[in-house]
Amino acid sequence: MSLSGKTVIxxxxxxxxxxxxxxxxxxEGAVVYIADITDGTSLEAELSQGEPGRAIFVRTDVGDEESVRALVGTVITEHGRIDVLINNxxxxxxxxxxxxxxxxxxxxxxxxxxxxxxxxxxxKHVGPHMAARGAGRIVNIGSGTSIKGHPGMLHYAASKGAITALTRTLARELGEHGVVVNMLSPGFTLSDxxxxxxxxxxDVARAGVATRSIHRDMYPDDLVGALLFLASEASGGFLTGQTLLVDGGQLNT
Ligand SMILES: NC(=O)c1ccc[n+]([C@@H]2O[C@H](COP(=O)([O-])OP(=O)(O)OC[C@H]3O[C@@H](n4cnc5c(N)ncnc54)[C@H](O)[C@@H]3O)[C@@H](O)[C@H]2O)c1
Known part of the structure; x- marks a missing residue:
């Protein structure tokens, strides 16, 4: 699942x-562009000391098209290619x-x-660069919430449900251009x-732990294997439009 030499957003x-x-x-050796509205300069420094790859923070508001255009322009200017996009x-x-x-x-x-x-x-802005090179991997982060529903989270669940449709439709548009598009859907995860x-x-979400096949809390590290699989050559070039649900066996898809 090496990403040595790959450029990732x-x-x-x-x-x-x-x-x-x-x-x-x-x-895994990637040059990772961290695109966030939260300051990532200290993480950039921390991740660029002695690891095989390195991190570059670019302050980006994903909801602002000019900000996204500037990010993509920076990555292409500096590296000439984008191998992997993680929409998280x-x-x-x-x-x-x-x-x-x-x-x-x-x-x-x-x-x-x-x-x-x-x-x-x-x-919209990364896809054409990938298609022009005939290669690329897009991983959209969904959520188990959109499958099972979660009271009080209608806006959030609806937004993640739409990510499923976005993933499936883009997979069909980009398949002929060598770009695969998949979704990684976490269960409730105790992120910091x-x-x-x-x-x-x-408190509310933890009540669901008992309904998992594996009765324990889920942590971000539980997602890393699936993320690297979808982002790397390990998943091959024929897996696209799919959802990988990592939730300790709570929902069966
Ligand atoms: N934690 C969970 O239980 C869980 C479960 C299922 C799915 N997810 C999904 O996993 C992803 C990460 O979850 P998390 O728990 O770390 O959530 P989070 O809300 O802490 O993290 C989201 C990240 O997005 C950044 N962000 C917010 N608005 C932005 C903007 N306009 N432009 C750029 N960056 C922006 C935040 O600064 C933060 O770094 C999200 O897509 C979330 O929906 C989380």
Whole structure:
């Protein structure tokens, strides 16, 4: 699952689960562009000391097309190619569970802007570079929430459900150009951000641990193997449009 010499973009890669993805990809030898609104300069420094790969932080708002265009321009100027795109940025850890009839339209729009339009904009601007080279891997981060539903998270679950449709449709558009598009869907994961920002959500979501086949909490490291599989040559060139659900065997797909 080596990513030696590969150029990778990880959106939302400066904190939470994304920071664990960034570190794992650097360990596998990739040059990882961390695209986040959260400051990633200290993570950039930490990951660029002695690892096979290195990290470069580019402050990016995935919901702003100019910001995405600038990011992609920077990566292409500096490396001439983008091998892998990980669409991980989302509004999640800071979302308070809210009944469906109390969700402000402004918040609904913001969630869709970051979680859905953000992934679309990255695909829109990265996809043509991959297609021109006839190679590339896109991994969209979904969520088990969109399969099973989760009270109080209608905006979030709907945004992740739409990521499934985005993944399947893009797989069909890009398949003939050598680009594979898949989705990695985590179950409820104790990322440092969700534990810090949203203890209420942690309490509610943890109640589901008993319904897993493996009765324990899930941590970001539980996702690393699946992420590297989809991002690397290990998954080959014929797996596309699929969802890999990593949740300790809670849902069976
Ligand atoms: N933690 C879980 O239980 C869980 C479960 C299923 C799926 N997920 C998904 O995994 C991913 C990471 O989850 P997390 O727990 O680390 O959540 P998080 O909310 O802590 O992390 C999201 C990251 O996205 C960044 N971000 C937010 N808005 C952005 C913007 N406009 N532009 C660029 N970056 C932006 C944040 O700064 C952060 O680094 C998300 O896509 C989330 O939906 C998480």
């Amino acid at each position: 990880v959106t939302g890669g400066a904190s939470g689960i994304g920071a664990v993805y960034s570190a794992a990809l650097v360990r 940025a989302a509004l999640f850890a800071t979302l308070e569970p809210t009944p469906y009839d109390q969700i402000d339209l402004a918040l609904w729009d913001r969630v869709m802007r970051v979680n859905l339009a953000g992934a679309f904009l990255l695909c 951000t969700v534990v810090k920002d949203n203890p209420g959500l942690v």
